[in-house]
Amino acid sequence: MTDVDWDDELVPDDGGRTRAPEPDCPVEVALAAISGRWTTLVLRELMSGPLSFGELRHRLPSLSAKVLTDRLRELEARELVERQTLRGFPVRTSYDLTPRGRALRPLLIELYRTGNTLTPLSNIHSNTR
Amino acid sequence: MTDVDWDDELVPDDGGRTRAPEPDCPVEVALAAISGRWTTLVLRELMSGPLSFGELRHRLPSLSAKVLTDRLRELEARELVERQTLRGFPVRTSYDLTPRGRALRPLLIELYRTGNTLTPLSNIHSNTR
DNA sequence: CTGAATCCCTGCCGATACTG
DNA sequence: CAGTATCGGCAGGGATTCAG
Numbered sequence: 586m587t588d589v590d591w592d593d594e595l596v597p598d599d600g601g602r603t604r605a606p607e608p609d610c611p612v613e614v615a616l617a618a619i620s621g622r623w624t625t626l627v628l629r630e631l632m633s634g635p636l637s638f639g640e641l642r643h644r645l646p647s648l649s650a651k652v653l654t655d656r657l658r659e660l661e662a663r664e665l666v667e668r669q670t671l672r673g674f675p676v677r678t679s680y681d682l683t684p685r686g687r688a689l690r691p692l693l694i695e696l697y698r699t700g701n702t703l704t705p706l707s708n709i710h711s712n713t714r
Numbered sequence: 715m716t717d718v719d720w721d722d723e724l725v726p727d728d729g730g731r732t733r734a735p736e737p738d739c740p741v742e743v744a745l746a747a748i749s750g751r752w753t754t755l756v757l758r759e760l761m762s763g764p765l766s767f768g769e770l771r772h773r774l775p776s777l778s779a780k781v782l783t784d785r786l787r788e789l790e791a792r793e794l795v796e797r798q799t800l801r802g803f804p805v806r807t808s809y810d811l812t813p814r815g816r817a818l819r820p821l822l823i824e825l826y827r828t829g830n831t832l833t834p835l836s837n838i839h840s841n842t843r
Numbered sequence: 844c845t846g847a848a849t850c851c852c853t854g855c856c857g858a859t860a861c862t863g
Numbered sequence: 864c865a866g867t868a869t870c871g872g873c874a875g876g877g878a879t880t881c882a883g
Contacts, residue, residue: 589773592762595822600830605776611829612754612822618832625741633721638865644718647734652856654866664835675864688831693724695824700740701729702817703747706793767845781876783846804844
């Protein structure tokens with residue numbers, strides 16, 4: 586039973602009938618997957634194929650090693666990215682999207698599209714002086 | 715000139731050729747629009763029509779008045795929600811989505827869809843005891 | 844009813860330095 | 864090359880109290 590009229594396009598099933606940010610609500614799951622500064626950028630880079638740690642740093646120069654490691658570990662924990670250490674000298678590591686990770690592509694595209702329809706913001710309330 | 719091979723589905727134009735989280739990158743704009751705890755839930759509620767402050771609180775009982783006000787002010791500043799104070803006693807206020815705000819609907823749907831394809835997480839690495 | 848004002852706590856993330 | 868260790872600042876957000 587529900588006392589609310591759910592929009593079944595926004596809330597197609599019970600998973601979205603939530604009155605608080607439940608971690609297992611699909612929307613929260615998706616948000617968690619792309620959460621954190623730099624995350625969408627890291628995902629974007631990996632979308633075109635596997636990269637090493639250094640290649641990622643080179644493509645995102647102002648991203649510190651610490652934060653990059655954080656992001657990659659999170660993505661790994663969520664099984665969106667797979668790490669593979671390659672024997673040799675010097676050591677190389679390859680980061681590749683899993684099928685789950687590749688499933689984020691339509692979301693990234695939709696984020697871009699939505700952001701584009703949102704810009705620019707009208708400036709009627711801006712204070713110029 | 716660019717030394718990277720941009721995926722033109724992910725990065726259709728120059729707005730996405732960024733090496734850091736620039737606030738005016740479309741993806742960042744969209745992320746900002748839905749950023750903050752409870753924001754997507756507030757948006758979901760407003761998607762079916764305007765609501766008063768109290769109606770929002772009733773639909774999201776564990777959301778504090780302070781945070782709700784914060785969210786509504788942010789959404790207002792981004793011109794995603796419009797506030798209208800209704801004369802009378804007691805005071806009533808109506809919050810309604812702007813056209814810009816309604817433009818977020820496809821994104822919310824995509825978040826839900828993506829989250830659904832992501833769940834459940836395989837548990838091979840979970841520690842049960 | 845619709846907020847504003849505080850307080851405080853936690854977690855993010857950036858900078859820096861160090862290691863196998 | 865691919866990270867780890869540590870520290871600190873700051874903003875997010877929850878609880879509580881007060882006001883128009």
